[in-house]
Amino acid sequence: MFAPRTEFLYGVRDELPILVGVIPFGLIYGVLALSSGIAPTPAQAMSSIVFAGSAQFTTTQLVGHGTPALVIVLTAAIVNLRHALYSASVAPYLQELKPAWKWLLAYLLTDEAYAVSISHYRNPDNSLPGPEVAGNKHWYFLGAGLALWSTWQLSTAAGLFIGAQVPASWSLDFTLALTFIALVVPYLRDRPSLAAALAAGVTAVLTYGLPFKLGLVLAALVGILAGVWLEGSK
Amino acid sequence: MTLWLTIIAAGLITFAIRLSFILLWGRVDIPLWLQRSLRFVPPAVLTAIIFPELFLPSGSLNLSLGNARLIAGILAGLVAWRTRNIILTILVGMGVLLLLQSI
Numbered sequence: 001m002f003a004p005r006t007e008f009l010y011g012v013r014d015e016l017p018i019l020v021g022v023i024p025f026g027l028i029y030g031v032l033a034l035s036s037g038i039a040p041t042p043a044q045a046m047s048s049i050v051f052a053g054s055a056q057f058t059t060t061q062l063v064g065h066g067t068p069a070l071v072i073v074l075t076a077a078i079v080n081l082r083h084a085l086y087s088a089s090v091a092p093y094l095q096e097l098k099p100a101w102k103w104l105l106a107y108l109l110t111d112e113a114y115a116v117s118i119s120h121y122r123n124p125d126n127s128l129p130g131p132e133v134a135g136n137k138h139w140y141f142l143g144a145g146l147a148l149w150s151t152w153q154l155s156t157a158a159g160l161f162i163g164a165q166v167p168a169s170w171s172l173d174f175t176l177a178l179t180f181i182a183l184v185v186p187y188l189r190d191r192p193s194l195a196a197a198l199a200a201g202v203t204a205v206l207t208y209g210l211p212f213k214l215g216l217v218l219a220a221l222v223g224i225l226a227g228v229w230l231e232g233s234k
Numbered sequence: 235m236t237l238w239l240t241i242i243a244a245g246l247i248t249f250a251i252r253l254s255f256i257l258l259w260g261r262v263d264i265p266l267w268l269q270r271s272l273r274f275v276p277p278a279v280l281t282a283i284i285f286p287e288l289f290l291p292s293g294s295l296n297l298s299l300g301n302a303r304l305i306a307g308i309l310a311g312l313v314a315w316r317t318r319n320i321i322l323t324i325l326v327g328m329g330v331l332l333l334l335q336s337i
Contacts, residue, residue: 017324042237049245059244069240076244082279083252088268089275091259106253111283118276171331174303175324177287178310182323184280185314193277200278201285205295208286216282223278228271 001135011143014116019147021176022112023155025053030159032057036064040160047156051149052110054213055079078212085220086114090141093121093134101138108145112176115183117141122187196227302334 002010026047033043038060046056055076062072086109094102120140188194200223207215258264288307289295296304310327317323 014320017320020324038237042241045238046241046245049241050248051245052248055244055248059240063237063240069236069243072240073243073247077247077251080248080251083248084254085275085279087252088255088259088264089272091255092269092272094256095260102256103253106256107249109252109256111279115276115280122273122276169335171328171335174287174306174331175328177284177303177307178324178327179320180280180284181307181310181327182314182318182320184277184284185311186318187277187280193274196274197277197281201281204282204285205289208290208293215286216279219282220275220278223282224271224274227274227278228267231270 004136004139007136007139008143011116011120011140011145012147014120014140015112015144015147017175017179018112018116019151021173021179022053022148022151024172026152026155027159027163029053029056029060030156030161031163033060034160036060038063043160044153044156047153050076051107051152052076052080052083053152058212075212078214081217082111082213082220083109085217086111086118089118090114090121094138096134097138105138105141105145108142108149110145110148112148113141113145115180116144119183119186192227192231195230196223199223199226302331305334306331 029047030043033046033056034040038046043060046059050056050059058075058079059072062075087106090105090109094105097105117137117140121134121137184197188197200219203222204215204219207218209215210218255264284307288304289297289301291301291303299305306327309330310323313319313326314323
């Protein structure tokens, strides 16, 4: 078990590669918000209050089209449904924490913070996971979460002030997919996990046209079912 | 004013979704099948995010050798599998992508 400070710094360190891919998205969000007629203050506030990239993009688009508020809020909820899966997935590891910690980490539970934190909790390379060894790993989660949070706020602000400056030809957005590739590979060590990944991936490609990231939610559910089914049939 | 209320409502709902199971765990009986299925969440979700990035680089299915992101992603996957090194995976993936794009 590592000291809180060490865990925190490991969390920040492991989040760094992801941040390279997040910055272009923050910049684009800032630019998009302005062009949709949202003033800088509420645009920046959305990054701290909602703090969810894809939901912010859809909200911005819908605001630009004059969509009723209720529809916008419901859409944001649907886009963020996948976070319920993350919540259930990290829940066993957070049970010993005080409520303030649970609330704080829930606020920081994004795709990017989840991806590195669950890998740290599960440590798929040694098969000795479990809530009993959670130790100080909530500090790791906090480090990863805060690193992402500050980057998101700063890149939003940069987008609002200077516009999108990173040329698309640099393809920096691809670093996000590459980081996820590095994170997913250690999980693929038994047939049910492999089946879960493949089923989810194929479903995500087939359902990509669905609105509001519903394809992603559907793909995750199909993948989980495939894994459970294969595990049960052994 | 409506915009601010929209932002706050969207934020509250997002937060409630993220907090849901973290808060319910231990207070409500979570069925065993649900607990067992949770170990498949990371591989399923991560792959569901990765695959469209590789196979649908411009919004439509592209399985050709001209799909630089697919080639770069496969090579990066091999590096990740052999080395378990995140930084090396990203460097190789970005290197291959930029190289293919410059040809």
